[in-house]
Amino acid sequence: MLKLKFVKTLVVASAVSLVAATGALAFPEKSIEYIIPFGPGGESDISARFQQPFFKDKFGQDLVVSYKPGGGGAVGWAQLNSMAGDGYTIMGINLPHIVIQPAQKDVGYTTEDIKAFYMFHYTPDAIVVTADSPYQTLEDLIADAKANPGSVTMSGSGKATANHLAQIRFDKMAGIKTTYVPFKGTGASVTAMLGKQVKAQWGYTTVGAAQGDAVRMLAVAMEERHPLFPDVPTFKELGFDMVGGAYRGMAVPKDTPDETVKALSDMFGEINADEAFRKQMLDGGFALLDVGVDGMGDFMKARKDEYIEAATEAGLLN
Amino acid sequence: MGFEHLANALTLTNLALALFGVVAGTIIGSIPGLSATMAVAVLVPITFAMPPASALILLGAIYTGAIYGGAYSAILLNTPGTPSAIGTTFDGYPMAKRGDGDLAVAIACYASVFGGMIGALALLLLAPPLSSVALAFGPVEYLWLSIFGLSLIASLSTGNLLKGLAGGAFGLLLSCVGVAEISADIRLTFGSSTMIGGIEVVGALIGLYCIPVLIDLVATPERHLKVEEGGRAVRFREGALLAWRSRFNLLRSSIIGTVIGILPGAGGSVAGLVAYSEAKRTAKPGQKFGEGEPDGIMATEAANNATVGGGFIPTLVLGIPGTPPDAVILGALLVQGVRTGPTLFDSGGSIVYTFIFGLFIATILMLPTGLLIGRYAYKTIVTIPKTILVPSVGFMTIIGTFAIRNSISDVIIMIVLGTVGWVLSRFGFAASPIVLGLILGPIAEQGFVQAWIIGEATGNLTGMFFGRPISLAIIAFTVLSLVYPVIQGRRAKKLLEMQAGSNAKTDD
Amino acid sequence: MPRQTIETSSRSGGKDVGTLIVASLFIGLGLITLHDVTTYSDTDSVVFPTFVAYAMIFCSVLVIIASWLRPSRDNGFGNGDWWRRLLLVATMLVACAIMPVGGFLPATAIAFAGGLIAARHEGWDARSAVVFSASGIAIMAGFYALFRFALGVPLP
Structure with a gap:
């Protein structure tokens, strides 16, 4: 109890000092713990590691992952x-997981x-095949799937996930x-695709970036083409209204004061605005992606409706 | 890969980093709960400020040291410091108990260095072609590989096969607890939200292996390990002689370790177990695996350190991490701006080769540092009074288990599971089959489910499970390792009978 | 030190009661699993536990039959002081319970003290008490510092 009070006092104190003269400069006074609710090496970890040095640079405190x-x-x-x-204390969050x-x-x-x-970012959905795959275009894959229903196997990460x-x-x-599959x-899903255990993969644009010439992406789920892959069409161009992927961001414990949350939001916005980053x-x-604390409500609601609809239709929710 | 890369690796800074990495890694690895993954993850931010090659050398040295360090606690406390060292407990702890702990530590060091060198050599010379092994292994192959691993239960539970199998099934069920890895159902939690995260493998290992030792230690006033009077030096020469005699075992285990290290879905624990199983299968008459056989330690330790080099092969060539620590290192490389993948060996060649030579240096440095730290660790554990040893180890199990994922419920699960494991072991249900089930369960389940889905989609289920060459080879090895001990036993019996008949003087 | 020589196991009746109990518990666990799988929504997650549960029940039944026919003689809890074993495990569990409110070090100090008392067979005098508590505090502080500060583990 005592400890909790102490923490509250601290919070109030830091919030007051924040609002007072110094503005955003008083926060942070010590290192910030950034918890990734996954194991190391995944997209969540890597993107957090990208933020890490920029945070230290800009705000003088460590971001401890x-x-x-x-x-x-x-x-x-x-x-x-x-x-x-x-x-x-902040924690990485992922969509569609938290919905x-x-x-x-x-x-x-x-x-x-x-x-x-x-x-702060998303990894757009993409269909990835090996460089020597018979599928040259998305049309090839669709034609094969129409001719042989169910025989086109596609790997992905887990079930009820962005890939699924x-x-x-x-x-x-x-x-x-x-x-x-x-x-x-x-x-593991990339390995299965590269090893031809499956015919194609539901992955992300990050797979295309990491694998380079070894793979070909048939389409990406973005509004416009990804600058790294000017030759890969979007699903939209090909007539499918699909934009999205796995979205990642950060959250704080519920009782964090609004001023602090705003300060954090601004800080990460600043990192996101950095050209090098x-x-x-x-x-x-x-x-x-730049969704700060102000636009969060609308953004979350739109995503939630979209995911719930897709998951309900797929029979993932009973 | 000329000499300039070797020269780059040999700068004073890099040598110092390698030395620091090996020492820190060995110490961290020897503490139960602190894994190679964690050791590497903690150091990643420090490496941001370094040039990429130096960063890689530091991370690689820590990794290799940590895998070796796991042997200490496996030998001296029956607790694998990292999952890779599970097989080391089978013979290491019995050796330590009978007073040969110093010898066990020494041969573990030789075997680790040897395995590490073979793994690094494969990485240096054969990385691009070997990386195709990672791709050749599909779901079915992983399924059969895990079944091969599970077949070790049969040989581990001599005279108590049924109990071993029941224990193995218990372990497999434990592995199901929590959110299913690939199907997102929540299983066997009985409504408790603390169980959603499942049973953490390293925590369970600490519980199942270490808690029973502690419970037995406090119950009677006897010493922990038998100690020889007269303060011998660590038996370096004796160990070297043993290692030389087992050079084929070392080489075979190192190759197994390298190949399994390449497989992204397996890792050091599986490599150690498979190598142990093979060493046991090819045992000479008179070797008693599971009762303190030096060859058992050598097989596991050579194999698990070979996975370090092996794991880097898919990591660097394909951009697919071979083991969990590789995943962290891969992330660090990305932040450094180094793109892994097929082109890295050409375009980023200098970094890669400097790193590989750094790995060699770190592995060689492990010989003196490992023997030195090993000697110190042995002396400490042997001479420390039991009164302080028990609470210290108990404290380490708590803090180590907590650190894995900062969770108190993991600690509670560790203690409860350990106590249950102690009771079970008292009635002939040994801990190792449970552990095998826990580790291999997810690999088996995922392999099976994926193979089934793909087989059904292609309309050829039988061909999927029994029609692929690598699968058939693994099945053959599994059958062989199950049947061979029976044949061998029969042959030994016959030999004994013949001897008894021809030579009446033999009375033993 | 009084050595207990009473065998705590089931030798008396000629049957290996401990093994029977464990095997029955395994069967029970298998049945619970078979019930639990009925609540899963995805067949992919049903197959494996179902198979394992049947295998476990099958093996455990065989274990029971085997131990009935050929009771093992060397099972049992063996010699040793029960209070020491219980003290060790109990204090560790108490430490976990206290940890979220009491903080890490105070909580584990209880487990440490429990372990010290449980493992000390020679009896206590003032000197040994001081020496062991002091070295205990040093060890705990050392590891706490290593984990908390060097490795950045957020200990409660």
Whole structure:
């Protein structure tokens, strides 16, 4: 109890000093803990590692990345609100995870529990094949799937994930039936595609960036072509209204004061605006996104409706 | 890959980094709960300020040291410091118990250095062609590989096969707890939200192996390890002689370790177990695996250190991490602006080759540092009074398990599982089959489900499971390792009978 | 030191009661699993646990039959003081319970003290008490510093 009071006092104090003369300069006074609710090496980890040096550069404090894997992220998110709400603890969040997981089962948190303050990038969905695949274009894949329903196998990371939802949505739009093979993480799903265990992969543009000439992307789910892949068409160009992927951002414990949240949002916005940072992210195949704390409500609502609809149609939610 | 890369690797800074990395890694790896992954992850931010090659050398040295360090606690406390060292406990702890802990530590060091060198050599000379091994392994191959690993239960539970199998099934069920890895169902949590994260493997290892040792230690006043009087030096020469005699075992285990290290879905624990299984299968008459056989330690330790070099092959060539620490290193490389992939060996060649030579240097440095630290660790554990040893190790299990993913429930699960494991072991249900089930369960399940889905989609289920060459080879090895001990036993019996018949003087 | 020589296991009846109990528990666990799988929505997650549960029940039944026919003689808890074993495990669990409110070091100090008392067979005097508590504090502080500050683990 005493400890909690102490923390609250601290929070109030820091909030007051924040609002007072110095503005954003008083925060942060010490290193910020950045918890990734997954194991190391995935897209969430890598993009956080990209932010790390820029944070230190701009704000003089360390951004300390730690991992709390388990339950596909659920373990971390379920504990987020029991952590200290002083702005010095933030946690990576992912869409569609935080929408689909609580909608499916009781995982110890709800989507509304998560106080997101910045969404900084997304990895656009993409269909990836090996360089020597018979599928030269998206049309080839669709034709094969129409001729042999169910025989086109596509790997992806897990079930009820961005990859899986993309597969369901695209199958419906194109009027085809493909077989989705879930793997543990993007790395395993890429390996299966490269090893020709499956015919194609539902992956992200990051796969194209990492694998270079070894793979070919048939289409990407973006509004415009990704600057790194000027030759790869968007789904939109090909007549399929698909834009999206896995969105990543950060959240704070619920009781973090609004001023602190705003300050954090501004800080990460500043990192996102840095040209060097943008270039690094784009070179990695990521697509940048700038949703700060102000636009978060609308953004989350739109995503939530979209995911719930797709998941309900797919029979993932009962 | 000329001499200039070797010269680059040999700068004073890089040598110092390699030395620091090996020492820090060895110490971290020897603490149960602190894994190679964590050691590498903690250091990543420090490496941002370094040139890429130096950063890689530091991370590689820590990684290789940590995998070796896991052997200490496996030998001296029956607790694998990292999952890679599970097989080291089978013979290491019995050796330590009978007073040969110093010898065990020494041969573990020789085997680790040897395995590390073979792995690094493969990385240096054969990386691009070998990387295709990672791609040749599909879901079915992983399924059969895990079944091969599980077949070790049969040989580990001599005289108690049924109990071993029941224990293995228990371990497999434990591996199902929590959110299913690839299907997103929540299983066997019985409504408890603390169980959603499942049973953390390293925590479970600490519980199942270490807690029973502690419970037995406090129950009686006897010493922890038998100690020889007269303060011998660590038996370097004796160990070297043993290692030389087992050079074929070392080489075979190192090759197994390298190849399994290349497989992204397997890793050091599987490599060690497969190498152990093969060493046991080809045992000479008179070798008693599981009761303190030096060859058992050598097989595991050579194999797990060979996975370091092996794991870097897909990491650097394909951009697919071979092991979890490789995943962290890959992330660090990306931040450094180094793109891995097929072109790295050409375009980024100098970084890669400097790093590989750095890995060699780190592995060689492991010989003196490993023997030195090993000697110190052995002396400490042997001479420290039991009164302080027990609470210290107990404290380490708590803090180590907590650190894995900063969770108190993991610690509780560790203690409860350890106590259950102690009770079970008292009735002939040993810990190792449970652990094998826990580790290999997810690999088996994912392989099976994926192979089934793909087989159904292509309309050829039988061909999927039994029609692929690599699968058939693994199946053959599995059958062989199950049947061979029976044949061998029969042959040994016959030999004994013949001897008894021809030579009546033999009374033993 | 009084050595207990009473065998705590089931030798008396000629049957290996411990093994029977463990095997029955395994069967029970298998049945619970078979019930649990009925709540899963995805067949992909049903197949494996179902198979394993049947395998476990099958093996456990065989274990029961085997131990009935040929009871093992060397099972049992063996000699040793029960209070020491219980003290060790209990204090570790208590430490976990206290940790979220009491903080890491105070909580684990209880487990450490429990381990010290449980492992000390020679009896206590003032000197040994001081020496062991002091070295205990040093070890705990050392590891705490290593984890908390060098490795950045957020210990409660």
